[in-house]
Amino acid sequence: MAFKTDIEIAREANKKPIQDIGAKLGISSDHLLPYGHDKAKVSQDFINSVQDRKNGKLILVTAINPTPAGEGKTTTTVGLGDGLNAIGKNACICIREASLGPNFGMKGGAAGGGYAQVVPMEDMNLHFTGDFHAITSAHNLLSAMIDNHIYWGNELEIDERRVSWRRVLDMNDRALRDTVVSLGGVANGFPRQTGFDITVASEVMAILCLATDLEDLQRRLGDMIVAYRRDKSPIYCRDIKADGAMTVLLKDAMQPNLVQTLENNPAFVHGGPFANIAHGCNSVIATTTALKLADYVVTEAGFGADLGAEKFMNIKCRKAGLAPDCVVIVATVRAMKMNGGVAKADLGTENVDAVRKGCPNLGRHIANVKGFGVPVVVAVNHFVTDTDAEVAAVQAYVKEQGSEAIVCKHWADGSAGVTELATRVAELADSGVSNFAPLYPDEMPLLQKIETIAKRIYHADEVLADKGIRDQLKAWEEAGYGNLPICMAKTQYSFSTDPNLRGAPTGHSVPVREVRLSAGAGFIVVICGQIMTMPGLPRVPAAENIRLSADGQIEGLF
Structure with a gap:
């Protein structure tokens, strides 16, 4: 069976005028600054006018540590937003904008995939609104x-x-x-x-x-x-x-961008900080505006929960006065098998033992997120090669962790494939059981904050920081920066600083190579291991396959 590519699906979308999408959220056309027919910025005047409204429920979508097999975090975010609307809820999604560098490199775009996408996909993944x-x-x-x-x-x-x-x-x-x-x-x-x-x-x-x-x-x-x-x-x-x-x-870049999903539901797409060297979340202004306009807001944080979710909780929520009502952790059977030692080429073969062996990575993320006091549900992003026995192994493991795993087929079926997850997420968000608290208080010394993240989130034994780094942290405390949160910069592929150490490692150390003060952003960047702030292109960059067709359509984006 031949599947359509993401861009082919996006091109066939039955898009509505952006004014109709704004109307779903109560935004009049006077307050939409259109960029063409299918995207617009929301005026600051409108944002100011809704600040006295009650907030909706905030749902965070995060994931296990990324693997080459792919997890589908953005796809699940979009699918869940559509799913909530499909079961009669007033929901909006908030995601980051795509960076051109990874788009032309190896990672591809950031608009979701299959039948759970945000459109216009081509514009979003290229210049968008500038x-x-x-x-x-x-x-x-x-x-x-x-x-x-x-x-x-x-x-x-x-x-x-x-x-x-x-x-x-x-x-x-x-x-x-x-x-x-x-x-x-x-x-x-x-x-x-x-x-x-x-x-x-x-x-x-x-x-x-x-x-x-x-x-x-x-x-x-x-x-x-x-x-x-x-x-x-x-x-x-x-x-x-x-x-x-x-x-x-x-001035204009500060205004959130409004677009739509394939199912014509509203989506804010705004900002795009890296998740391994910055805090990896969409803008506070987009999230807080969405919370005033929708009953449920589904947002995501970059990479795995050890990076994106930790920073969402300890930096974004702390600074913006937000508190998630429910967290969804995205996992795939394929990624569990990779964590269990299976090579990418062999992922299509059933291997229940490898699934079980790889599940501790997911278990660690579940425990970590629960440590923030929020309820957790696992979304098993379904692939056609997944067998019933493999899926059952993941669900059984998650149940042992005191949570539940729900199979989601939004990539293939859109909202119809994610209604079970949407129903459960709405129940958890409405239950009021979330008792969110950041991992550490503002007044904790900076080095102790670093150690708290390393030990509680990464399960490391120790933080290795030489005298120069310790002295620098003390100097910043004396200069009045001691109350800032920590932004850990480390590999996204592992709980440790070694990208090849999969699963749920213990007994490792976190070496701090450098610390940087982001006084304007309001956090201390702690660089662990080799982190690139300027990536390179792979041997065969995606750009080689991106072109205009004879009829002027963009091809090769993914």
Whole structure:
């Protein structure tokens, strides 16, 4: 049986005008700023007008550690949103925007898949409404103004060896990781070593996703540390006087984007910070707006629950005053088999023992999420190669963990394949049993916060941090940054810092390589192991297969 590709399914969508989608949420056309017929931004005036309304229920979709077999977290998020609407609930979804770099590399897009997609899929996975371009431009304006300040006399006495603000580009380009700028003589400035990160790794991206309005955005931008003097005192963005112009460039990007699912249900798609080096959630402004407009809001956090969900709880919920009512953990039989030692080429063969052997990874995530005081249900994202015995093994294991696993077929059947999960999620969200609390209090010392995450979430024995890192953390505490949450930057593929260590490892250590202060975003980034802030393309990038057909249709996106 030949299956249609995601882009073929998306192209056949029976889309409604975006004004009709806005009307489902009570947004009048006066407050929609359309980008074509099928996408629009929601005005800040409208967002301000609904702040006195009661919040709906917040449902987080997270997953096990990602494997090459794929888990389908976004697909499940979209499917669950459609499923809730199909059973008569007023639901909206909130997801992140796609980054061009991974889109043309190996990961593909971020609009869901099969019959659980957000459309227009092509626009969402390419330039969309220009938010990422605005973030790139704002970030690089600051870069240019720093070098310009140094060129014209360096009144702030910036130590050129300690300019920490790099440049960004929304593309995977390993050649730009480490560069030298200002070569070519006196007219071009003072040569120094720097480099590029991918746009989604920019602190500006993290700030856009955590800011509550334009005033908060500018304050946070001004708080960013961009360089240091010789005495190691910080230089802030506001010292360079770039925060005002950056806010102007980000004015439209701050407004959430409204689109629709294949089943014409509303979806906010806004922001896109990386989940292994930033907090990996869509914008606070989109989530909080959706909660005022819908009875149920389904959102997702990046990668596995050890990264995305942990940061959603400890950073986003803490900062925005949110509390999830229910958490869905996405798992697949295929991923369980990979965690159980089966090679990707052999995933199509039934192997119940391998499924059981791989289930502890899922069990660890269930226990971790329950540790935040929220009810958990597992969504088994169904593949046609899954056998009844394999699915039964997952369900039996999850039952032993005090939770339940529900088979979902939204990829193939849309909302009709996910009504059982939607019904159970609505029951849990409405039950009021959630007793959410972050993992650590604001006042806990920074190193202790790191150790709390490492021991309680990763089940590590210890955190390895040398004297320089410990002294840096103490210095930040003395400077007034001790109450900030921790943003762990580590591999997404394992609970440990070793990407090859699958399952639910114990007895490992978490080595801290570097710590960075994101003073504007409001968190401390703790880098463990080798984390790339500028990815490279694979040997055969997806871009090689993306083209326009003879009739002008985009082909090859996935």
